[in-house]
Amino acid sequence: MAQLILNHLTKDFGGGRPAVADVSLTLRRQAFLALLGPSGCGKTTVLRMIAGFEQPSDGSISYGERRLSDAERALPPEKRNMAMVFQSYALWPHMTVAENVGYPLKVRGVSGAAWRRLVGEALSLVKLTEYAERRPAELSGGQRQRVALARCLVTQPDVVLLDEPLANLDQHLRKAMEETFRTFHERSGATMVYVTHDQAEAMALATDVAVMSEGRLLQVAAPADIYARPEGRVVGGLIGRGSILRLNLPVNGERRLDWPLLRSALGVVSGKRGLDDKGPVADVLVRPEQVHRGTDGIPMRVVSSVFEGERFALDLTLPDGQRLKAYSSAPMSEGALAPFVVGGGWRL
Incomplete structure (x- = not known):
């Protein structure tokens, strides 16, 4: 052919x-x-x-x-x-x-x-x-x-x-x-x-x-x-509605990132951002559907909650000031603080 x-x-x-x-x-x-x-x-x-x-x-x-x-x-x-x-x-x-x-x-x-x-x-x-x-x-x-x-x-x-x-x-x-x-x-x-x-x-x-x-x-x-x-920040930004975070990550590791690694990279356990701030800075793509409420999550503040018909689109602020998009089945009050789990991410 x-x-x-x-x-x-x-x-x-x-x-x-x-x-x-x-x-x-x-x-x-x-x-x-x-x-x-x-x-x-x-x-x-x-x-x-x-x-x-x-x-x-x-x-x-x-x-x-x-x-x-x-x-x-x-x-x-x-x-x-x-x-x-x-x-x-x-x-x-x-x-x-x-x-x-x-x-x-x-x-x-x-x-x-x-x-x-x-x-x-x-x-x-x-x-x-x-x-x-x-x-x-x-x-x-x-x-x-x-x-x-x-x-x-x-x-x-x-x-x-x-x-x-x-x-x-x-x-x-x-x-x-x-x-x-x-x-x-x-x-x-x-x-x-x-x-x-x-x-x-x-x-x-x-x-x-x-x-x-x-x-x-x-x-x-x-x-x-x-x-x-x-592949890369430009493609990650063009495709879908994901958020691109800047995080400290190990040099060698999978491109697909799980919640324990992301939780540690966001510095929630140690109170500092990054894996003791020793890893290189990397771009990490997180899709809104990968973010959800969870008791073991990271405290995030709701910047906005917009109704889109079948769901609410949330704009969240991470502890270090970075912004993250998420979806919710119920509305949330602007300014509210709640724990969210980042179920996965992709190293760009």
Whole structure:
């Protein structure tokens, strides 16, 4: 099976730091990769280079044995057998839904019964068969996005590229569209690369998540792995709602930390912070779900208690002044002092 391969990919527009710096990534066929990171991190530039809209300054992009682009030459977008879904949908307002979906087929010379069959199959997949003769202006945002997806499907692309496709939708429509994307991925068999700054979207949709910051690729892993075992402070801060504590810890030890070690590192037993203040300072990620009330816990003061529907989100202060997020099934008074157990942590 052909793989999409980014090999030391770099894009420098000039004027300082490269937009993308030395990104290497091998994406297996039929994978669903989310490129995740804050605005300006280079994720959209990577997507545009894969699509053929930008040429690398260095490095290369290949699909299987076929070289798509490098610093010397680039295959044009129309010869890459890829499809792209934009944030703005990019639909022709004067065309019907069917005409929009079938436009790529028209460009390739497909017409007649074959054109109608392929368009009908694509519209059926995204549940828009009855909207075939409508114009884009008559559709909701979610329906327009499904038209854009159907337009991708008709050409049977090897790779589908999605540039923040849910950014213009409200929360309710986003959830509905997430299910549409999952179905589309399963039935199309295409490799998908999805750019987003929303980590909840990335975790819900992707088989693999690639975290970028300042043009560099920091970590690639399955959603569950990147949530449980982030590499470094930046990834730990981007994924989930965890707190990053600065603690003294032994030099040699597991990255996964248990409560006895954390309790000692927080200095509750000795009355001092750290393991007799001899260990090096390390960043430790603690998720809110790992913090709970317990009689043998550390006294922490409640800074705030915010109702989130099914639970309360707590902001706590540790004895040394550091802040910690936690969840609670019941509200707590601001300023209250109560013992909390930190059930586990991850050394970054």
